[in-house]
Amino acid sequence: MDRTDVSLIALRRILRATELYGRELAQAAGLTAVQFRVLQVVGEKSPCTATAIAQRMGVSQATVTSLVDKLVRQGMVERQRSEKDRRQTNIVPTDKGRATLDSAPDALQQRYVRKFEALEDWEQSMLVAALERVASMLDADDLDASPVLHTGDLANAG
Amino acid sequence: MDRTDVSLIALRRILRATELYGRELAQAAGLTAVQFRVLQVVGEKSPCTATAIAQRMGVSQATVTSLVDKLVRQGMVERQRSEKDRRQTNIVPTDKGRATLDSAPDALQQRYVRKFEALEDWEQSMLVAALERVASMLDADDLDASPVLHTGDLANAG
DNA sequence: ATCATTACTTTGACGCTCGAAGCAACTGAG
DNA sequence: CTCAGTTGCTTCGAGCGTCAAAGTAATGAT
Numbered sequence: 001m002d003r004t005d006v007s008l009i010a011l012r013r014i015l016r017a018t019e020l021y022g023r024e025l026a027q028a029a030g031l032t033a034v035q036f037r038v039l040q041v042v043g044e045k046s047p048c049t050a051t052a053i054a055q056r057m058g059v060s061q062a063t064v065t066s067l068v069d070k071l072v073r074q075g076m077v078e079r080q081r082s083e084k085d086r087r088q089t090n091i092v093p094t095d096k097g098r099a100t101l102d103s104a105p106d107a108l109q110q111r112y113v114r115k116f117e118a119l120e121d122w123e124q125s126m127l128v129a130a131l132e133r134v135a136s137m138l139d140a141d142d143l144d145a146s147p148v149l150h151t152g153d154l155a156n157a158g
Numbered sequence: 159m160d161r162t163d164v165s166l167i168a169l170r171r172i173l174r175a176t177e178l179y180g181r182e183l184a185q186a187a188g189l190t191a192v193q194f195r196v197l198q199v200v201g202e203k204s205p206c207t208a209t210a211i212a213q214r215m216g217v218s219q220a221t222v223t224s225l226v227d228k229l230v231r232q233g234m235v236e237r238q239r240s241e242k243d244r245r246q247t248n249i250v251p252t253d254k255g256r257a258t259l260d261s262a263p264d265a266l267q268q269r270y271v272r273k274f275e276a277l278e279d280w281e282q283s284m285l286v287a288a289l290e291r292v293a294s295m296l297d298a299d300d301l302d303a304s305p306v307l308h309t310g311d312l313a314n315a316g
Numbered sequence: 317a318t319c320a321t322t323a324c325t326t327t328g329a330c331g332c333t334c335g336a337a338g339c340a341a342c343t344g345a346g
Numbered sequence: 347c348t349c350a351g352t353t354g355c356t357t358c359g360a361g362c363g364t365c366a367a368a369g370t371a372a373t374g375a376t
Contacts, residue, residue, distance in 0.1 A: 003282050010289035017296035087341045087354045115295040124161050130288030131168035137273045138175035245323040245372045
């Protein structure tokens with residue numbers, strides 16, 4: 001087993017961990033992974049249009065509509081007709097939605113952040129350099145990326 | 159933006175890249191990401207039972223049955239009753255299935271492998287150490303991990 | 317023989333995803 | 347002002363992935 005394989009295995013462990021994390025998270029919140037992800041996006045930038053969410057998540061508008069429907073039905077978010085442009089619908093989290101976000105276990109990300117911040121300064125630098133290196137080795141061109149871990153569809157967890 | 163955020167963003171880029179890769183790959187092969195993943199697993203360990211695939215992929219047997227059905231319908235794999243234990247069904251790739259595997263673009267992994275192997279010795283060591291570090295920061299307990307990149311369901315890519 | 321276990325398939329239900337088509341509102345050219 | 351084009355979102359219809367539960371078949375232990 002050469003080093004290339006070892007590095008691929010480590011990558012796979014990373015993917016796997018985030019995948020499982022998504023399911024865990026969703027289950028704990030009573031939502032699916034993707035629904036939770038929408039809630040996260042809405043929570044980050046509160047007056048948030050459907051199109052913005054779609055672009056952010058890399059899915060179609062139709063998909064967002066369906067996801068938002070479900071979140072509305074569960075009282076997590078609300079639709080509000082925009083005053084400026086009445087074609088737009090702003091999607092805002094309800095109190096319940098915010099509470100869900102705050103109380104989400106966030107086990108994985110928390111664990112990661114805690115461990116990361118416990119590292120020595122030079123170790124942090126090394127990890128950042130390595131991760132960015134790997135990222136650039138993997139992706140051709142780039143897109144927005146926010147400091148929020150999530151697992152995409154992966155997750156069509158049923 | 160502190161270093162923790164930077165590291166999270168890099169992680170997200172990695173996840174995103176592998177996610178997109180899965181779709182690309184699948185589309186090129188005329189299969190979905192998950193179907194292709196099954197084919198990969200079958201290709202790796204050829205006499206392969208449904209249960210083995212299910213465990214390897216972290217899904218239920220029922221799901222594997224449904225996925226294998228689709229691969230059979232497309233002539234990618236065959237079911238063969240085991241001689242030893244006639245409850246078991248061995249799933250083996252057909253010639254077409256092997257051809258599909260061989261000719262799969264494998265763009266991302268190829269790109270990664272090529273770049274990784276072009277690195278200096280010490281750089282490889284550094285990356286491996288960093289990736290394993292991150293992996294251990296993310297996953298609590300571990301499971302099998304093979305040197306094959308993929309994106310799980312995540313993705314229920316439709 | 318019989319009962320429990322194992323391996324797989326079937327069934328029914330749900331979630332995610334999309335493209336296409338539709339509706340409502342805005343915008344710009346004339 | 348008006349009409350055509352564009353934009354933002356929703357609805358509809360369809361396919362895929364996923365699972366739990368129930369069913370079938372074969373093995374194994376007693």
